[in-house]
Amino acid sequence: xxxxxxxxxxxxxxxxxxxxxxxxxxxxxxxxxxxxxxxxxxxxxxxxxxxxxxxxxxxxxxxxxxxxxxxxxxxxxxxxxxxxxxxxxxxxxxxxxxxxxxxxxxxxxxxxxxxxxxxxxxxxxxxxxxxxxxxxxxxxxxxxxxxxxxxxxxxxxxxxxxxxxxxxxxxxxxxxxxxxxxxxxxxxxxxxxxxxxxxxxxxxxxxxxxxxxxxxxxxxxxxxxxxxxxxxxxxxxxxxxxxxxxxxxxxxxxxxxxxxxxxxxxxxxxxxxxxxxxxxxxxxxxxxxxxxxxxxxxxxxxxxxxxxxxxxxxxxxxxxxxxxxxx
Numbered sequence: 001x002x003x004x005x006x007x008x009x010x011x012x013x014x015x016x017x018x019x020x021x022x023x024x025x026x027x028x029x030x031x032x033x034x035x036x037x038x039x040x041x042x043x044x045x046x047x048x049x050x051x052x053x054x055x056x057x058x059x060x061x062x063x064x065x066x067x068x069x070x071x072x073x074x075x076x077x078x079x080x081x082x083x084x085x086x087x088x089x090x091x092x093x094x095x096x097x098x099x100x101x102x103x104x105x106x107x108x109x110x111x112x113x114x115x116x117x118x119x120x121x122x123x124x125x126x127x128x129x130x131x132x133x134x135x136x137x138x139x140x141x142x143x144x145x146x147x148x149x150x151x152x153x154x155x156x157x158x159x160x161x162x163x164x165x166x167x168x169x170x171x172x173x174x175x176x177x178x179x180x181x182x183x184x185x186x187x188x189x190x191x192x193x194x195x196x197x198x199x200x201x202x203x204x205x206x207x208x209x210x211x212x213x214x215x216x217x218x219x220x221x222x223x224x225x226x227x228x229x230x231x232x233x234x235x236x237x238x239x240x241x242x243x244x245x246x247x248x249x250x251x252x253x254x255x256x257x258x259x260x261x262x263x264x265x266x267x268x269x270x271x272x273x274x275x276x277x278x279x280x281x282x283x284x285x286x287x288x289x290x291x292x293x294x295x296x297x298x299x300x301x302x303x304x305x306x307x308x309x310x311x312x313x314x315x316x317x318x319x320x321x322x323x324x325x326x327x
Contacts, residue, residue, distance in 0.1 A: 010112035095130035155182035159234035266302035
C-alpha cells in the first residue's frame with residue numbers, strides 16, 4: 001500500500017534532524033515518492049551602517065543562502081545513494097514558506113523535527129504550532145531522540161455522533177484517514193497498534209450530585225451504560241469499515257487493541273499514551289471543513305501540550321489553509 005507521493009522534509013535546524021531525514025528517506029523509498037528536503041533562511045534586514053536596498057544587503061542574503069545550501073547538501077549527501085533528493089533553501093518566515101511550498105508543489109506529507117527540543121509544551125505561537133494548525137497536508141513532528149522504527153502507535157479517533165449533521169461526515173472521513181495512516185505505519189514497522197476513543201456523558205456530574213435535582217443512582221448508571229454501549233457500537237462500526245479499507249488479513253495480522261475510555265479526551269489520551277509507552281500518536285487536529293483558518297481545536301492543542309512522543313497530525317478532507325501562495 002502506497003499512500004504518499006510527494007514528501008517534504010524540513011531540516012531546521014539541520015544538526016538535529018537525522019531522525020526526520022532517515023524517516024523521510026525510508027518513506028520515500030517504500031512509497032516510490034518524490035522527496036524534497038528544505039531549510040529556511042531568514043530575510044537579511046538592514047543593520048547598523050548598511051543602507052536600505054544596497055548591493056551589500058543583496059550580497060549578504062546571497063551568501064547566507066549559499067551557506068545554508070552547502071550545509072543542506074552535505075547533510076543529505078549520504079542518503080542520495082539510496083534515492084534522488086531535491087534540496088532547496090527557502091527564505092522568509094518558516095511556517096509560511098513551508099506551507100507555500102506544500103501548496104506550490106502538492107506535497108502530501110511534511111516531516112520535521114520540533115524547533116523546541118523541550119517538545120510541544122512550550123510551542124504555542126511558534127512555527128510548529130502554526131504548521132500544525134494551517135498546513136493542508138499531514139504533518140509529522142519527529143522527536144530528535146525518536147527510534148528508527150516505532151514499537152507502539154496510538155491512533156486517536158472521535159466516534160461521538162452528537163455533532164451537527166454537516167460535521168459528522170467530516171469527522172467520519174477524518175477517523176478513517178487516521179486509522180488508514182496508523183495501520184499503514186504499524187504494518188510497515190511491525191508495531192503494536194492501539195486505537196483510542198474517549199467518551200463521556202454530558203451532565204453526569206449534575207445528575208449524580210445536583211443540589212436541586214438529583215436522579216436515582218440506578219437511573220444514572222443505566223444512562224451512562226447506554227451511552228457507553230452506543231460509543232462502543234460506533235467504534236465497532238468504524239473498525240469494520242477500516243477492515244474493508246485495509247483488508248481483513250492485514251487487520252488480523254495487526255490485531256489492534258481498542259480502548260474505549262471514559263473521560264475527557266484531553267486528559268485520557270495523554271495518560272493512555274504514557275501507560276502504553278507510545279512513541280507515535282496519529283490524531284486529527286481540525287474537525288471542520290470549509291472554514292478558512294479555523295484554529296486547531298482546544299482539545300487537540302491540550303493533548304499536544306501533554307504528550308512526550310512524536311505526532312502525526314492529520315486534517316480532514318476539504319480543509320482550507322488561510323495561507324495564500326503569494327502572501
